[in-house]
Amino acid sequence: MEKRAIFSNRFLPLALIAPQILITLVFFYWPAIQAVWQSFLIEDAFGLSTEFVWFENYQLLFTKAHYFRTFTTTMLFSFLVAFLSLTISLLLAVQADKSIKGAGVYRTLLIWPYAVAPAVAGVLWIFMLNPSLGMIAKAMRSAGIDWNPLLNGGDAMTLVVIASVWKQISYNFLFFLAGLQAIPKSVIEAAAIDGAGSARRFWTIIFPLLSPTTFFLVVVNIVYAFFDTLGVIDSMTQGGPAKATETLVYRVFADGRLGSDLGGSAAQSVILMFIVVGLTAIQFKYIERKVEY
Amino acid sequence: MNKRSFLTAMLAAISLTALSAELRAAPVEIQWWHAMTGANNDVIVKLAEDFNAAQADYKVVPTYKGSYADTMNAGIAAFRAGQAPHILQVFEVGTATMMGAKGAIMPVYQLMADAGEKFDVKDYVGGIAGYYSTADGKLISMPFNSSTAIMWYNKDAFKKAGLDPEKPPRTWPETFDYAKKLKAAGWDKCGFSTAWYSWLNVEQLSAWHNVSLSTKANGLDGFDTEAKFNGPLHVRHLQNLIDLQKDKTFDYSGRTNTGEGRFTSGECPIFMTSSAFYGNVKANAKFEFGTGEMPYYPDVEGAPQNSIIGGASLWVLGGKTAPEYKGVAKFFTFLSDTDRQAGLHQVSGYLPITNAAYKKTKDSGFYEKNPGRETPLLQLTKKPPTANSRGLRLGSMVQIRDIVGEEAEAALVGQKTAQAAMDAAVERTNVLLRQFERALAK
The missing domain is CATH 3.40.190.10 (Periplasmic binding protein-like II)
Structure with a gap:
C-alpha cells in the first residue's frame, strides 16, 4: 500500500513538522550540545574559572577502575529491571485479558503505581524493607534470613530492582493489554478449534502478533532502567553499599549535583548518551527485523 | 495627541x-x-x-x-x-x-x-x-x-544489662565491653552503632585523638592539602569495627543519619551521632536516655583533644x-x-x-x-584546638564522605582488609582533592 502523502505546497509539510523539530532542537539537541561542550571543560562550581581541556575529563574517568564496575552494574541492573518488568506485566496482562469477574477493578489497580514518582516508590519500599523498621524485613529476619541491604550488595541490588520493576509494571501492563485486545479473536478461536492448547496459542499466535508492542516496550524499558531509576537509587541506597548499586546515571547525578564536578559529570552523560543511542540502534537493526507489523 | x-x-x-x-x-x-x-x-x-x-x-x-x-x-x-x-x-x-x-x-x-x-x-x-x-x-x-558528635545511650538498657546508667563508657575498649554486655542482655542485633559513618569514625576520630586527617591543618591552611587518614589509629578503629560487625556487637547504620531511628526505637542501646539529635530523641524515645562524650583510645597520646563541629x-x-x-x-x-x-x-x-x-x-x-545538654560544649572546648582539631576544609567533601563509606562497607563485609580500605579511600580522596585544586587554579 502506498503510504506517502503528496503535498501540492512546498511549505505546508515543513510547517507541519516544524513544531516537532523545534521541540527536538530545544529539548534534545541544545542540552546535548551543551553537555558535550561542558565535558571539555574543567570548571569550579561557580563558573568563575574555566579551562578548556579537550578529553581530559574522559581520560580521568577511564583511569578510575571502579568506573568499569559501574558499567557492569548498570548492565546487570538494566537487564534485570527490563526483563522482570516485561515478563511480569505480560503475565498480568494476559490474565487481565481473559473475561474474569471484576476485570475493570483489577486493571485500574494495576495501573495506579504508574502515577507514583520514582523517589516516592523508593521510600515506600524502604518502609517495607528497611532492616530496622520494615514489616517485610522484620518478618524475614524472624524467619532467620539475614536481610541487610546496608552492607550486603546483593540485598541492596534486590531492593532497587524490586522498586524499579514495580514502578514500571503498570506502564508495560497498559501497553500489553492494549496490544492483546487488538489481536483478532477469530484467529485465536480458529486455533482453538484446530486443537491448539492455551500455551501453544500463546507462543504461536499471541506472542508473535504482540511483537510490535513488545519491541517498543523493550526499547522504552531499557531507556527507563538507564535513566529514570535515578530517583529510586538515590532514595534507597545512594549507590551503596560499596558501589553495589551504582549505575551510570547515578554516578552522573552524584558527581554533578552532589560533587559540583560539572566537567566530569558531563563527560559521563555524553558516554551514557552514546551507549543508549548505540543500544537503541542495535535493537532497531537486529531485533526489529523479527517484528511482524 | x-x-x-x-x-x-x-x-x-x-x-x-x-x-x-x-x-x-x-x-x-x-x-x-x-x-x-x-x-x-x-x-x-x-x-x-x-x-x-x-x-x-x-x-x-x-x-x-x-x-x-x-x-x-x-x-x-x-x-x-x-x-x-x-x-x-x-x-x-x-x-x-x-x-x-x-x-x-x-x-x-x-x-x-x-x-x-x-x-x-x-x-x-x-x-x-x-x-x-x-x-x-x-x-x-x-x-x-x-552541632558536634556525641554518644547517646539507653539508660533502661544499661540497667537491664547490670551497667551503671549514670556512667556511660569513656573509652573505645570500654564501649566494646559495654556493647558485648548489652548484647548478652538481649540487644543482640546491635550493641552500638554510629550515624554519619565518615564524620564519626574518621573525621571526629582524628580530631578527638589529635591525629591529622590531612596535611595543611586538615585543609584549613590551603587547598594543596593531602589526605592522611590511613594511619595506625584509623586502621585500628576500622579493624575493631570489622571484628565486632561479625557478631553484631557493632552494626553498621549507613553513611548518613537515616539509621538514627535504631536508637529511638530501642534497637541500638549505644549510638554515636550529632548533638542536634536531641529534639528527635526527646520526642520519640520511650526510655530514659543519657549522653556521653565520644569514646577515645586511652593509649593515644593527647586523647581526648576536642571534637569538631x-x-x-x-x-x-x-x-x-x-x-x-x-x-x-x-x-x-x-x-x-x-x-x-x-x-x-x-x-x-x-x-x-x-x-x-x-x-x-x-x-x-x-x-x-537539663543534664547532658552541656556535653557537646564540654567536648568542643575540652582543650585549645590544634592544627588537627580546628576543623577540616576539603573540596568535594560530599564525595569524599561517600568514598570513605564505600571503602568501609567493602571492609566490613570482608572484601578488603582495614588497611587496604583506608589506603584506597586516601588514594581516591587525593585524586578528588587535586581535581578540586585544579578547577580553582585558573
Whole structure:
C-alpha cells in the first residue's frame, strides 16, 4: 500500500513538522550540545574559572577502575529491571485479558503505581524493607534470613530492582493489554478449534502478533532502567553499599549535583548518551527485523 | 495627541511617580535561602519576623530551597544566572567550595567592617568560628546551626544489662565491653552503632585523638592539602569495627543519619551521632536516655583533644549593593545577640555561637536542670584546638564522605582488609582533592 502523502505546497509539510523539530532542537539537541561542550571543560562550581581541556575529563574517568564496575552494574541492573518488568506485566496482562469477574477493578489497580514518582516508590519500599523498621524485613529476619541491604550488595541490588520493576509494571501492563485486545479473536478461536492448547496459542499466535508492542516496550524499558531509576537509587541506597548499586546515571547525578564536578559529570552523560543511542540502534537493526507489523 | 490619550498618559505618569515614591519608602529586601524543615524552619521564620518587626529599613525574606545539597546547588545556579540571594545557608562540607569561590562571596569580617557594625571574632565560640575562618583567623561565613558528635545511650538498657546508667563508657575498649554486655542482655542485633559513618569514625576520630586527617591543618591552611587518614589509629578503629560487625556487637547504620531511628526505637542501646539529635530523641524515645562524650583510645597520646563541629553556616554572596550589605550586617548583629543565641540554643539543641550566650545559659542553671545538654560544649572546648582539631576544609567533601563509606562497607563485609580500605579511600580522596585544586587554579 502506498503510504506517502503528496503535498501540492512546498511549505505546508515543513510547517507541519516544524513544531516537532523545534521541540527536538530545544529539548534534545541544545542540552546535548551543551553537555558535550561542558565535558571539555574543567570548571569550579561557580563558573568563575574555566579551562578548556579537550578529553581530559574522559581520560580521568577511564583511569578510575571502579568506573568499569559501574558499567557492569548498570548492565546487570538494566537487564534485570527490563526483563522482570516485561515478563511480569505480560503475565498480568494476559490474565487481565481473559473475561474474569471484576476485570475493570483489577486493571485500574494495576495501573495506579504508574502515577507514583520514582523517589516516592523508593521510600515506600524502604518502609517495607528497611532492616530496622520494615514489616517485610522484620518478618524475614524472624524467619532467620539475614536481610541487610546496608552492607550486603546483593540485598541492596534486590531492593532497587524490586522498586524499579514495580514502578514500571503498570506502564508495560497498559501497553500489553492494549496490544492483546487488538489481536483478532477469530484467529485465536480458529486455533482453538484446530486443537491448539492455551500455551501453544500463546507462543504461536499471541506472542508473535504482540511483537510490535513488545519491541517498543523493550526499547522504552531499557531507556527507563538507564535513566529514570535515578530517583529510586538515590532514595534507597545512594549507590551503596560499596558501589553495589551504582549505575551510570547515578554516578552522573552524584558527581554533578552532589560533587559540583560539572566537567566530569558531563563527560559521563555524553558516554551514557552514546551507549543508549548505540543500544537503541542495535535493537532497531537486529531485533526489529523479527517484528511482524 | 487627542484629549483622551493625553489624559491616559497623565494618569500613567502620576501612577508611576506614586509607585516610585512607594519603592523608595519600601524596606530593602534581603533574600535568605535555607534548608531547614519542621521545627527548625519555624525558628528561621520567627527570626526573620522578629528582625523585620524590630526595624523598618530592611526586610529579611526566608525561602526554603530543599535539602542542604539542593539549597547549595540552587544558590550556585542562581549566582551563575546573576540572581543570587543575599544569604545562603550552606552545610559544613560545602565550606571549601564556597571559600574557593573568591569572587562569588562577601567575607563576613569585611561585610561587618564595611557596614560599620560592631564585630569581634573573639566573641564567638572558638571551636565554631575557627571552622569558618581563614588561616589568619578572619571569619568568612557566619556560623548558624552548629552541632558536634556525641554518644547517646539507653539508660533502661544499661540497667537491664547490670551497667551503671549514670556512667556511660569513656573509652573505645570500654564501649566494646559495654556493647558485648548489652548484647548478652538481649540487644543482640546491635550493641552500638554510629550515624554519619565518615564524620564519626574518621573525621571526629582524628580530631578527638589529635591525629591529622590531612596535611595543611586538615585543609584549613590551603587547598594543596593531602589526605592522611590511613594511619595506625584509623586502621585500628576500622579493624575493631570489622571484628565486632561479625557478631553484631557493632552494626553498621549507613553513611548518613537515616539509621538514627535504631536508637529511638530501642534497637541500638549505644549510638554515636550529632548533638542536634536531641529534639528527635526527646520526642520519640520511650526510655530514659543519657549522653556521653565520644569514646577515645586511652593509649593515644593527647586523647581526648576536642571534637569538631557539623551543621551549617550563612554565606553572603557577592555582587550586591552597599545598602543591601548593610542590612545583612545588621541582621547578623541581630542574630548574634546574647539573649537570642541563648534562647535558640536552649530550645533547639544547636550550640550557642557566642561565648556570652554559652555563659548566660550556664549561669542561668540550665545545664543543671537539663543534664547532658552541656556535653557537646564540654567536648568542643575540652582543650585549645590544634592544627588537627580546628576543623577540616576539603573540596568535594560530599564525595569524599561517600568514598570513605564505600571503602568501609567493602571492609566490613570482608572484601578488603582495614588497611587496604583506608589506603584506597586516601588514594581516591587525593585524586578528588587535586581535581578540586585544579578547577580553582585558573
